[in-house]
Every structure is written in C-alpha cells, then in structure tokens.
Amino acid sequence: MKTITLKLDDCQVKLLNKVKSSSGHAAWHSLKRLSSTLGIVVALSGCAAIQTAGSTQAGRFEFGLIGDLQYNAEQEAKFPNLVEDLNRANLAFVVHDGDFKSGASPCTDELFYRRRNEFETSRHPFIYTPGDNEWTDCHRAGADPLERLEKLRELFFHGDQSLGQRTLTLTRQSNDAKYARYRENARWVYGDVLFATLHLVGSNNNLGRTAAMDAEYAERNAANMAWMKEAFDLAKHNRNRAVMLIMQANPRFEDTWPPDYLTNLRITVPDPKRPSGYSDFLRALETEVLTFKKPVVLVHGHTHYFRIDKPLISSKSKRVVENFTRVETVGAPDVNWVRVVADPNDPEVFTFRHELVKKNVADHLK
Numbered sequence: 001m002k003t004i005t006l007k008l009d010d011c012q013v014k015l016l017n018k019v020k021s022s023s024g025h026a027a028w029h030s031l032k033r034l035s036s037t038l039g040i041v042v043a044l045s046g047c048a049a050i051q052t053a054g055s056t057q058a059g060r061f062e063f064g065l066i067g068d069l070q071y072n073a074e075q076e077a078k079f080p081n082l083v084e085d086l087n088r089a090n091l092a093f094v095v096h097d098g099d100f101k102s103g104a105s106p107c108t109d110e111l112f113y114r115r116r117n118e119f120e121t122s123r124h125p126f127i128y129t130p131g132d133n134e135w136t137d138c139h140r141a142g143a144d145p146l147e148r149l150e151k152l153r154e155l156f157f158h159g160d161q162s163l164g165q166r167t168l169t170l171t172r173q174s175n176d177a178k179y180a181r182y183r184e185n186a187r188w189v190y191g192d193v194l195f196a197t198l199h200l201v202g203s204n205n206n207l208g209r210t211a212a213m214d215a216e217y218a219e220r221n222a223a224n225m226a227w228m229k230e231a232f233d234l235a236k237h238n239r240n241r242a243v244m245l246i247m248q249a250n251p252r253f254e255d256t257w258p259p260d261y262l263t264n265l266r267i268t269v270p271d272p273k274r275p276s277g278y279s280d281f282l283r284a285l286e287t288e289v290l291t292f293k294k295p296v297v298l299v300h301g302h303t304h305y306f307r308i309d310k311p312l313i314s315s316k317s318k319r320v321v322e323n324f325t326r327v328e329t330v331g332a333p334d335v336n337w338v339r340v341v342a343d344p345n346d347p348e349v350f351t352f353r354h355e356l357v358k359k360n361v362a363d364h365l366k
Contacts, residue, residue, distance in 0.1 A: 060345075061191045062090065064124070064355075065338040067097035067248070067301030068131070068331025071105070078335040079118065081359040086337060087123040089355075092190055093168055094124050097301045097329055098131025098201065098248030107138035107148050112155050116163070125168035128156055130184055131248040131301065132202035136213075145206070146216060157183040173227050182223045187231055192344045194240045196231040198224050198247040198281075202302045205249060205277025217277060225284050232288040242295040242342070242349040245285075250302040250328065251278035253311035258318050286315060289324045295349045297325045304331035306338070308352055327352055335360040 064086050070076045086094055100115045101107075112134075119126045135149040157174075161167040168190075174183035187196045199220060203209075207217040228245065235243050254262065255270045255278070262269055270276070289296045289312060305328055312324040330336045339353045 059191065060341065060343040061092045062339060062341050063092045063190075064089065064094040065097065065246075065299055065327070065329045065340060066094065067329040068099045068304050069096075069335060070100065071102040071332040075332055075335050078357070078360045080121075081357050082335050082337060083118070083121055085355070085357045089339070091124045093162070094122055094126050094164070095195075095197075095246050095299070096126070096128040097246050097299055098129050099133045099301055099331070100128075100131070101133050102332075103133045103137040104140055105133075107134070107141050107143040109151065112151060116155055119163045120165065122164040123166065124164055125162040125166055126164035127162050127168070127170070127186065127188075127197065127246075129186075129197040129246055129248060130156075130199060130201060132206070136201050136203045136206045146212065149216075153181075153183055157186075162186075173223060179223045179226065182220065182227070185223065185227045187227075187234075189238070189240065191342055192241045193244060193342050193349065194231060194235040194238070194242075195244045195246065196227065198228060198245055200224060200247040200249040200251065200278065200281060202249050207277035208275060221277075221280055225280060228281075228284060228288060232292055236292060240294075241344045242297070243292060244297045244299060244350075246299045248301055249278065250300055251281055252276070253282065253313070253326070255279070256282055256315065257313050261313070283315075286312060286321070289321055290314070293323060295323055295325070297327060297350055299327045299329065301329045301331050303328065306330045306334075306354060325350070330354065334362075 066082065066086075069082070070079050096119065101111060105111070119128060130149075130152055134152055135145050138145045138148045156163070157172070160169055160172065162170055168188055170186040170188050172183045172187075173179045173185035174181065179185075182199065184199050185197055187194065189195070205217055205221070206213050208214070231245070232243060234240075252270070254265075254267050255276060257267075259269070261267075285298070307326070307328045309326055310320050310322070310324060311326050312321040313319065314321050327338065327340075329338055336357050337355045339355045341351045341353075342349055343351075
C-alpha cells in the first residue's frame with residue numbers, strides 16, 4: 001500500500017485542529033488513516049475556496065477595489081447593483097477603502113449594522129478599513145467620535161476572518177498586546193503580494209481639533225507607522241513580489257513636492273503653520289518604498305476622483321519614485337469599481353481597470 005504524505009497549509013491545519021478538539025482523538029486519527037489509505041490530499045472546503053478564488057495563490061489573480069460609498073439614498077439603491085457585478089466576477093477578494101456614509105448623515109448603530117450586513121452579501125472575502133465619515137466627522141451629527149470609533153471596531157473588526165460569504169484569514173495588529181486596540185489594521189498575503197490596511201483617515205487624520213483628538217491621533221499614528229514598517233519588513237524577509245497598502249485618506253503628496261511642481265500645476269503651497277496629520281506617514285512611506293525597491297501601490301479614497309499616478313517625489317533627488325503607484329478608487333456620486341489584476345510574472349505586477357456597472361451608469365443627456 002502506498003502511503004501519501006499530506007502537506008497542509010496553515011488554514012487547513014487550523015481547521016483540522018478544530019476537528020481534533022471537537023471530535024476527540026479517535027476521530028482525529030481515523031481521519032488521518034483515511035486520508036493516507038485513500039491517497040486523499042485534504043482540501044477542506046473553506047480553505048479550498050479561499051485558494052481558488054480569482055485564480056490560484058501562486059499565480060495570477062484579480063480583486064476589486066471600492067470606496068466612498070454609500071452617501072445618499074440614490075447610491076444606496078445602486079449599491080446592490082455594484083455587489084451583483086462584483087459577485088459575478090472571478091475575484092480573490094474585495095476591499096472597501098472607507099467612507100461608507102457621508103459626513104453629514106447620522107452615525108447611528110442602525111446604520112453601522114446595515115452597512116455590515118450589506119458587506120456580508122459579498123460572495124468574495126470583503127475587507128474594510130475605516131474612513132473619517134464613520135467616526136472622525138460624527139461630531140457634525142452630535143455624536144462622540146471616539147465612542148463611534150470603538151463601535152466600529154466592535155462591529156467590523158473581530159476575529160481573524162474577513163467579512164463576506166467566503167472569508168479570508170487576516171493577521172491583525174491587535175494580536176500584538178502593545179497595539180491591542182488597533183484591530184482594524186490588517187494584513188494578508190495572496191499570490192506573493194503582501195497587502196496591509198492602515199487606519200489613516202481624512203479630516204487631517206483627526207489632528208488639530210481638540211486635545212483628546214490629538215491624543216487619539218498620536219497613539220494611532222504610532223501604531224500605523226509600526227504596522228507599515230512591520231509589513232515591509234515581512235515583505236522583504238519573505239521576498240514578496242509587491243506590497244499594496246490600503247487606507248482612506250488622501251495624504252496630500254503635493255505637500256512634499258518641490259515649489260516648481262506646485263507652481264506649474266497651480267497648486268497652493270501648504271500652510272506651514274498648520275500641522276499635517278500625514279507628514280509622518282509620507283516620510284516613512286518614502287523610506288520604505290526606496291528600500292523595498294519592488295512595486296508598491298497605495299490605494300486610497302477620500303477625494304472621490306479616480307486616478308492612477310506616481311505622486312511620490314524623492315526628498316533627495318526631487319524626482320519621481322518609479323516603483324511607487326497611487327490608485328484612488330471610484331467614489332460618490334459614481335457607484336462603480338476598480339478591477340486589479342496581479343501577475344507575479346509581470347515586472348509591474350499590477351494592472352488596473354475602471355469597471356462600469358451598467359445599471360449604475362449616469363444618463364449624461366438628462
């Protein structure tokens with residue numbers, strides 16, 4: 001009789017250990033004997049679904065990017081069309097880069113629950129990172145921003161699984177006791193690409209409003225910097241082909257540009273007296289991108305303008321950093337998405353395509 005050695009990935013080992021703990025050692029050993037005798041390579045359904053979504057873990061795969069949705073009743077009516085379009089596509093996962101409501105709409109538990117339930121209708125693993133409208137700007141609606149932030153964490157970021165009907169296993173920064181609060185910062189590797197979410201939001205990243213908000217910013221900023229460094233350290237150690245960072249805020253790359261760039265583009269020079277909630281991030285990002293040397297993409301929303309560009313300018317050479325790309329997702333009022341193809345055999349790794357949801361296309365002749 002030929003014995004087959006089973007090679008299990010981390011996901012399968014976790015699930016088999018659950019079987020062992022829940023069914024007892026007798027059932028566990030029976031499963032092992034059955035697997036060897038029949039020559040079966042264990043492919044547990046949950047893990048297999050994750051690995052085959054949008055192609056294979058080792059090769060080319062596709063995923064979707066959305067953000068800055070839904071802001072009003074019209075967009076809420078169109079959102080199911082977007083989900084339907086995404087669900088038809090062969091995607092590894094979908095990422096929402098924040099702002100699932102407008103800054104003026106209520107910050108109620110009811111709305112939070114509704115959005116979470118909508119995200120769960122995704123056939124694909126669904127990863128979400130917070131925007132400023134969900135908590136920072138909730139003072140406009142008479143709510144406490146810090147209390148709303150804790151509610152967001154409670155509802156959207158628990159356990160090691162993503163949202164969605166099929167889930168993806170995530171590593172959360174909260175696994176480190178030093179950063180136990182920051183469960184929204186997540187990381188995963190797919191197809192030799194390392195992905196990480198960072199909790200940077202609009203409204204100047206919550207800096208410059210009150211002493212309590214400044215304290216919140218300082219603590220979260222330190223967590224974000226540590227999480228980004230850890231992501232790049234891991235990508236270098238594992239020799240990953242690329243890194244993609246996802247966050248809500250447009251960090252205002254132009255604030256770091258040379259004066260002649262600003263003059264040529266007629267961009268107002270930033271006020272040096274106003275502290276920026278993004279300056280630490282931009283400095284650290286430049287360092288990490290230059291030392292990683294392979295493709296890095298930053299995905300964000302916030303300013304509702306779909307674009308793909310190279311806005312990172314070296315502080316030393318004053319030239320564009322070639323291995324860095326910024327992608328800003330489609331946002332309100334448009335209810336569409338961005339398809340990303342990741343191919344480890346492509347020197348640039350990523351290609352991007354603006355996907356129009358036919359049912360949501362505007363009538364420009366009205």
